Amino acid sequence: MAKNFLKRFAALMAALSMLLLAGCNVENIGEEPNERKEKAAISVHFLDVGQADSILVKAPSGKNMLIDAGNNNDGEKVVSYLKSQGISKIDVLVGTHPHEDHIGGLDNVIKNFDIVNIYMPRVTSSTKTYKDVIEAVKAKNLSINTAKYGVKLDLGDGIDATMLAPIGQSYENLNDYSAVIKIRYGNTSFLFMGDAEKTSENEILNKGIDLKADVLKVGHHGSDTSTGTSFLDAVNPRYAVISVGANNVYGHPNKSTIDKLNKKGISILRTDKDGTIVLTSDGQNINVSN
Ligand SMILES: [Zn+2]
DSSP: OHHHHHHHHHHHHHHHHHHHHHHHHHHHHHTHHHHHHHHOOEEEEEOOOSSSOOEEEEOTTSOEEEEOOOSGGGHHHHHHHHHHTTOSEEEEEEOOSSOHHHHTTHHHHHHHSEEEEEEEOSOOOOSHHHHHHHHHHHHTTOOEEEOOTTOEEOOOTTEEEEEEEOOSSOOSSGGGGOOEEEEEETTEEEEEOTTOOHHHHHHHHHTTOOOOOSEEEOGGGGOTTSOOHHHHHHHOOSEEEEOOOTTOTTOOSOHHHHHHHHHTTOEEEEHHHHOSEEEEEOSSOEEEEO
16 A cells, blocks of 8 residues: 555656656746846946046956046046946956056056956056056056957957957057957947057058947047048948047047048947947847947
8 A cells, every 4th residue: 555655656756847847848948048138238338437438348247348447537437337337356457558548547446356357558658647557457466468469358158359459569659559359249249449540440451350340439539540431441330439528628539530420320429428328239239328
C-alpha cells in the first residue's frame, strides 16, 4: 500500500514538474525577449556645460563612458549629474585633448569616481588645468592610456566602440589631437568628434573606414574649421549635436556649418538651446529627449 502510494506520488510530482517546466518555457517564449528589448538600450547624454563638451554614454551592460568634463567651473556640475545617474564607477574616461573646455572638470571626476580606464592623446600642455588632471591621475595611481586610431574601448557586450583618431603623431593645432570615437549598438551608431578639425577629418577619410553614423557630435562646437563637406557626406547623420555656449565669444556654431547641416536635412540639436540632450537607442530606433 505504502509502496503504491509512493509510486503514485512520485509520478504525480514528475508530471507536476513537467507542467511547471512547460509553463516556464511558454513564459520564456512569450515575454522574455520583449522584456529584454525594453531593458537593453544605450543612452547618450550631451551635458549642457556651456561653451564646452561633456558626454556620458551609458551602455546596456551597465558600463559607462565619459567623454570630456567641461570647463574647470563645470566639474561639480558634471560630478552631480553622474551621481544623479547612479554612477559610482567610470569604465572609460576620455579627455579628448588638453584644452580647458574639455579637461577642465576632469580632475573633479577622477577624484569622485572609481576610474577603470582613462584615455588621453599623447600631447601635453603647460596649463594649470592640465597639471591638475595629471595630479589627480597620479593621486589615484592611474596610468593614462594613449588615445589613438584603432583603440578598442570596452563598454561590454553588444557595443562596438573604437577610436578613429588621432591618427598622426604630431599636429600644429591641439584640436587635431582630439580623440574621435565611434560607437555602434545594433543598427545605430554615434560619432563623437571632440574638437577635431579638417586635418584630422581628412586623415580619417583617407583611412577608408565606415563613417556612416546616425548621430554626429559636431566637431569643435560647430566651428567652420570642422565638418568639411566630404566628411559630412561620409557620416551622413540624421542628428547633429552641437555642444556650445549661448552668445559665446567665438561665434560658434558658425553659420556655414548650420547651413551645411540644414541643406542635408539633418536635425540639429544644440545644448545652448535645448539644454542637456539625451539620445536613447534600442539598437533600431533613436529617441531624443531633453
Ligand atoms: Zn572645445
